[in-house]
Amino acid sequence: MRATPAALQIPELADEPGFVHGFSTLAVGSVGLKHAPDREPVMGARHAFAHALGLDGVELTTIGAVHGADVARVDEPGGSVDDVDALVTNRRGVAIFATFADCYPIALWDPEKRVGGLVHAGWRGTGAGVAPAAVLLMEREYGCAHIRAGIGPGICGRCYEVGPEVASQFDRRFVSKGAGDRLLLDLAAANRAQLEDAGVKAIYDIGMCTKESYLFPSHRRHPDGTRFGAIVALT
Numbered sequence: 001m002r003a004t005p006a007a008l009q010i011p012e013l014a015d016e017p018g019f020v021h022g023f024s025t026l027a028v029g030s031v032g033l034k035h036a037p038d039r040e041p042v043m044g045a046r047h048a049f050a051h052a053l054g055l056d057g058v059e060l061t062t063i064g065a066v067h068g069a070d071v072a073r074v075d076e077p078g079g080s081v082d083d084v085d086a087l088v089t090n091r092r093g094v095a096i097f098a099t100f101a102d103c104y105p106i107a108l109w110d111p112e113k114r115v116g117g118l119v120h121a122g123w124r125g126t127g128a129g130v131a132p133a134a135v136l137l138m139e140r141e142y143g144c145a146h147i148r149a150g151i152g153p154g155i156c157g158r159c160y161e162v163g164p165e166v167a168s169q170f171d172r173r174f175v176s177k178g179a180g181d182r183l184l185l186d187l188a189a190a191n192r193a194q195l196e197d198a199g200v201k202a203i204y205d206i207g208m209c210t211k212e213s214y215l216f217p218s219h220r221r222h223p224d225g226t227r228f229g230a231i232v233a234l235t
Ligand SMILES: [Zn+2]
Pocket: 155, 156, 157, 158, 159, 160, 209, 210, 211, 212
């Protein structure tokens, strides 16, 4: 049996010189501090994740993730930006990091301007348009016009049951009928459509559902506070 990889990447964005991205698997353990009884194993998992991406010794800059659409630029490695759900940078040595357990990480990269970004998109952030907000900031701050986007692992449109109060905030093409009176929301499709509307021409999708894959933690499958991580770094 082959060992589980520590991190997975979106194939179409894996070979970009100067751009590193990835999603940690349960092979490294939980990278989420918030619900962790001990800090040490979490920091060990974060280091193992960074190591798997060839980013040994890098200082992560953490997205606080408050389920909104605020975005900021980062010019220095390290620290955390608590009140945003996306960060962008053009600085080599900056490694943007966020944690997930069903919400979608979206990696952004402009190979012409050499600008990267990472988005945390759950239903609230998607409803608020966090991915296009990050695209807009890359355009405004850096003059980006050739942004490529990669949608990472998240809960898929067959698994993500929501109530009518959530479903009603989304276009009907992203909502389908589930069991009984439940509705199913396709967050990946909603984000893809928002990115297309924002003018992003190249959009890739790792196509993995957190609830259906043993590689990633899923809040819906097992709400124990376990989180996987996403990193976008410029090197
Ligand atoms: Zn699924």
